[in-house]
Amino acid sequence: MKKVSIKDVANLANVSIASVSYVLNKMPNNRISETTANRIKEAAEKLNYRPNKIAKSLKTNKSKILGFIVADIANPFFGQIAKILEEEALKIGYTIIVGSSGENSEKFDKLINFFIDQQVDGLILAPVENSENSFIKLDKEKFPYIILDRNLNGINSSGIRINNKEISYQATNTLIEKGSKFPLLVSYETTLVNLLDRDFGFYEALKENNLSETEAIKVKINNIQKDIFNGLDKHFKKTKKPDAIYFTSNKLAFSGLRYLLKNNINIPEDVQIIAFDESDAYELFPVDISYIKQPLDDIAKNALEMILKIINKQNTIIENKKLCAKLILRESTN
Amino acid sequence: MKKVSIKDVANLANVSIASVSYVLNKMPNNRISETTANRIKEAAEKLNYRPNKIAKSLKTNKSKILGFIVADIANPFFGQIAKILEEEALKIGYTIIVGSSGENSEKFDKLINFFIDQQVDGLILAPVENSENSFIKLDKEKFPYIILDRNLNGINSSGIRINNKEISYQATNTLIEKGSKFPLLVSYETTLVNLLDRDFGFYEALKENNLSETEAIKVKINNIQKDIFNGLDKHFKKTKKPDAIYFTSNKLAFSGLRYLLKNNINIPEDVQIIAFDESDAYELFPVDISYIKQPLDDIAKNALEMILKIINKQNTIIENKKLCAKLILRESTN
DNA sequence: ATGAAAGCGCTAACAC
DNA sequence: GTGTTAGCGCTTTCAT
Secondary structure, eight states: OOOOOHHHHHHHHTSOHHHHHHHHTTOOTTSSOHHHHHHHHHHHHHHTOOOOHHHHHHHHTOOOEEEEEESOTTSHHHHHHHHHHHHHHHHTTOEEEEEEOTTOHHHHHHHHHHHHHTTOSEEEEOOOTTOHHHHHHHHHTTOOEEEESOOOTTOOOOEEEEOHHHHHHHHHHHHHHTTOSSEEEEEEOOOOHHHHHHHHHHHHHHHHTTOOOOOOEEEOTTOHHHHHHHHHHHHHHSSSOOSEEEESSHHHHHHHHHHHHHTTOOTTTTOEEEEESOOGGGGGSSSOOEEEEOOHHHHHHHHHHHHHHHHTTSOOSOOEEEEOOEEEOOGGGO | OOOOOHHHHHHHHTSOHHHHHHHHTTOOTTSSOHHHHHHHHHHHHHHTOOOOHHHHHHHHTOOOEEEEEESOTTSHHHHHHHHHHHHHHHHTTOEEEEEEOTTOHHHHHHHHHHHHHTTOSEEEEOOOTTOHHHHHHHHHTTOOEEEESOOOTTOOOOEEEEOHHHHHHHHHHHHHHTTOSSEEEEEEOOOOHHHHHHHHHHHHHHHHTTOOOOOOEEEOTTOHHHHHHHHHHHHHHSSSOOSEEEESSHHHHHHHHHHHHHTTOOTTTTOEEEEESOOGGGGGSSSOOEEEEOOHHHHHHHHHHHHHHHHTTSOOSOOEEEEOOEEEOOGGGO
16 A cells, blocks of 8 residues: 555646645645645545655755653653643644653753754753753754753753742741741752752741741752651651651652651641642642642643744744742641 | 755765765665775764754655554653653664543544654554544554554454453452452443453452452543542442452542542551552552552563564564563552 | 765745 | 746665
């Protein structure tokens, strides 16, 4: 069963391939009479003609493929965004290819190259630590890309992010309002600015309320479980135990809650909890956890819109969109 | 900054484009002397030449892109497989594009068409209910594809699946051995054979042990939470309450465990639990849940291997690989 | 050992 | 209103 090409359609309809192309691409139709147009459409239908996108891409120099590089596609946060991205892209004839960097800057760079070789029209990137060089290269080649979710020191590119600092401030303030005197921060040991902003928001709230800083638990990104168990163990063996915890990511909350569960620490009586990110998993925890809900849908849709603008050169200036996360209060904060 | 093409490399190296192609594709090297080869490599390096895969695809009629259609990429089961698939594919120069059907046969068919138009070399498909026609069409066009995870009545295609019936039998048997007299089945109302097999395994174990069948809870795929809450409510208000539950998917377990938690039903004292699929979420549940672990890594790797074989016509017969899931026993079964 | 050239399927400028 | 044709960047056959 040979593939049918534009030539076959032209033959059957007794027209030139140019006419077929014109009709099937719905060009401004002062060309081609309605009768021939119909003849062409019928022929295409009859032969079940499927235009070859590869050939089209080669000619137009547009692949209509977008690359999306995340830290880990198996993380529901990125999974959810990928899903929406893919659905929205499909509607306008774009395809998304996804790669997982695993927080590794070499893999990250390799994926970028692979995707560019694949002739993607643009990239949506969630940077990893030490990936600055990848961005410098992209900028030098003027390759269309945007940054999603994260932030790199010294790299100023268009991107979609959320109000990390403000929402963290708000979350911490809430903990304090509800009575916390010794709130504990559990966050990453990182240089990623978006994550550091979450810390800043926390500390700002402390300062504002004249609370002294307790030593935060700073977790290595590839040693989450252990670092958290050890850290919490230390804090909860003190006489002055934390009475509230702010987890700056779903994965951190995950391990942390597990610790609290195993050690019979009561929420919210002994400690209040607020965690960044929504998670299905919270539903299986005995206490409904208060959390910060990111606008995943908006993030994905805005990202798509922004990268398309850049590809089509409707945007020459650097644009930074900051979307608003929402604090969802439940049992774990009274 | 114009893109550099094979022509530019040829010019700089003072050779024909054919020679460039030969050298860069590492053809059997009785052609081209080592000196010219080096000259070409240097030129390519210097110009930072990146072969255009689109052009190559057009010529070779191979896109090196594989389509992967799942029910929901945000479901960790599929997310995990997608991740491994993508990583393995990358190693051999293939790209994976993923689509989510949302259990909708129309969307499923649309994605297939979209991916074929995209010139994918082959498809890895997780069928949805009533998607038989899509497969009949694919078979008619002899388009390379394999089926993953699921099974459709009347469709006999190459695929990767697991021992649903056997492992379900084993799980149920375990529940009974540990003392259950009234095990309850919570599964889907579906025609998907792989899921029905899980039911069969359950019933077979009952029969073998001369236990009478309790009325199973059959959940509609788009109304999981409600159906389960209502179903369990009914069962736990009877005098003859279930003393063990077998959930045939992670999503079912999810809602079910939530019910048990909210209603203070003790595990394993009141009911034992076994659930299909691993889940991070179980880690936040007060009791460690026994579960059936699917060999995700093997599933993905075998799927890739199998579709490649079919694409390269090394396989003309229909091959069905059945991988073995593993029962992981923890607290919820004593 | 190397080059010339055809052609993959399409778009779009140009010709009539 | 419709056809002719160049050419996108590459692979590969055939010639030399």
